[in-house]
Amino acid sequence: VSLKHVVFLAGGIGQTPFVAYAKELTERRSYGDPPRSSFRADRITICYGARSADWLAGLTDFENAGCELQIATDDGSAGHHGLVTELLAKILDSDSVDLIVTCGPEPMMEAVAGIASQADIPCQVSLETPMACGIGICFSCVARVRDASGTWDYKRTCVDGPVFEASQIDW
Numbered sequence: 001v002s003l004k005h006v007v008f009l010a011g012g013i014g015q016t017p018f019v020a021y022a023k024e025l026t027e028r029r030s031y032g033d034p035p036r037s038s039f040r041a042d043r044i045t046i047c048y049g050a051r052s053a054d055w056l057a058g059l060t061d062f063e064n065a066g067c068e069l070q071i072a073t074d075d076g077s078a079g080h081h082g083l084v085t086e087l088l089a090k091i092l093d094s095d096s097v098d099l100i101v102t103c104g105p106e107p108m109m110e111a112v113a114g115i116a117s118q119a120d121i122p123c124q125v126s127l128e129t130p131m132a133c134g135i136g137i138c139f140s141c142v143a144r145v146r147d148a149s150g151t152w153d154y155k156r157t158c159v160d161g162p163v164f165e166a167s168q169i170d171w
Contacts (some may be wrong), residue, residue, distance in 0.1 A: 003039050004041075004042050004043060006043070006045075008102070012104050014126075017103055025044060026066040045067065046068070047091070049073070051075065053077040056071065059071075088115055109125045109127075109166070124165060127161055129141040129142070129157040133158070141157040
């Protein structure tokens with residue numbers, strides 16, 4: 001499947017998974033044994049927000065992975081002075097987007113999920129729930145996730161995720 005435009009929204013250290021995902025979507029790298037099948041993206045924009053320029057990391061890595069980079073800082077020391085979600089709103093006003101993927105602070109991801117829902121764009125969230133055991137035994141990393149009938153249950157982020165459809169999360 002080829003997507004024309006994918007937007008990543010990262011907050012703080014939420015940028016960590018996006019370099020590898022960008023490489024996979026641009027077919028610069030494959031992962032898994034055998035390699036997993038994945039979408040392909042013609043264009044990737046990463047909107048990356050942090051408190052200040054001092055907190056930004058890996059900027060050249062994103063460019064080397066084929067991403068268009070847009071920065072937002074809370075204090076205005078780099079890029080857009082304001083919230084990273086404001087960058088997403090600007091993109092959606094001017095471009096067609098096929099998929100939004102977000103990782104970072106939960107309030108930011110909830111806001112992104114709302115924006116994506118209003119724009120009727122699929123959105124995936126990568127939850128950063130603390131995982132004590134990492135193998136699903138302790139249930140310390142649960143998130144409330146809706147099923148097809150609309151009821152919710154707890155899903156373990158470590159084994160059932162960490163990526164979920166944003167519309168399924170019971171924020």
